[in-house]
Amino acid sequence: MRLAGQKLTVRIERRALLERVDIEAHGGELLGLIGPNGAGKSTLLRVLAGLQAVDSGEVACDGQPLGRLRPRERARRIAYLPQDGEVHWPLQVETMVALGRLPHRRVWGADEERDRTAVERALAAAGVTALRHRRVSTLSGGERMRALLARALAVEAPVLLADEPVAALDPYHQLAVMELLHAAAGRGAAVVVVLHDLGLAARFCDRLVLLHEGRLLAAGPPGAVLAEDKLRHAYRVTSLRWRHDGRECIVPWQRCDGDAAAGS
């Protein structure tokens, strides 16, 4: 599976949210999408999911333009976990997770054994089996995010797009979710994850794409993309870095722009 976007441009009221961005996600790979607030990460993920129209450029899934796939086929191929994590209906967790199976089910058809198995797998993988009978509206922010992740996993799609899935999670569950995404890639999925935590990006991602002001600033292995000069330029921070177990470790350390100098 290969999901590729070429020269993706999105404009709203003449402002470019994305400007000629190229991106490729391959099966078997965990691709991290990073960049400061407002850089265009969520917009790009929505474009890749087929949920946001582009002004120019094209997304293709294994060479087939996304726009030519039927919505049901697209939903089978691409699972998407949105950033806001809002659920407006007071659904039970397991009912919500089972919604992930809708693209696979016949119209009016009952769920089949493989649907039930996929739901059980997803509940277990996201660590929410014990919450299955709770109303989603009663969950904490972190629990809700994991329940939503379970819904995306239940699709068992070859492409998984996750927008800041660890932002609301404690360290234990951050590591659990990153391991889970890494494992999904290990089983052959193309996984794209939006992250603000550069340490997790460095540790878990096979490749990174760094966006800045709607443009692609860098793409490649974490060590190259997280180079000090690129972080200064994009994030306006310096960082502490070292290596452990052959991986780059990184902690943002100091702001390094005019505001920082003024002590604001």
Ligand SMILES: Nc1ncnc2c1ncn2[C@@H]1O[C@H](COP(=O)(O)OP(=O)(O)OP(=O)(O)O)[C@@H](O)[C@H]1O
């Ligand atoms: N519908 C819209 N109308 C106007 N501006 C928009 C719209 N959607 C997004 N934007 C703007 O586009 C820019 C990119 O937004 P986007 O959500 O893609 O950024 P992001 O990199 O995901 O940011 P964050 O890290 O804060 O979540 C932001 O400046 C945002 O305010």
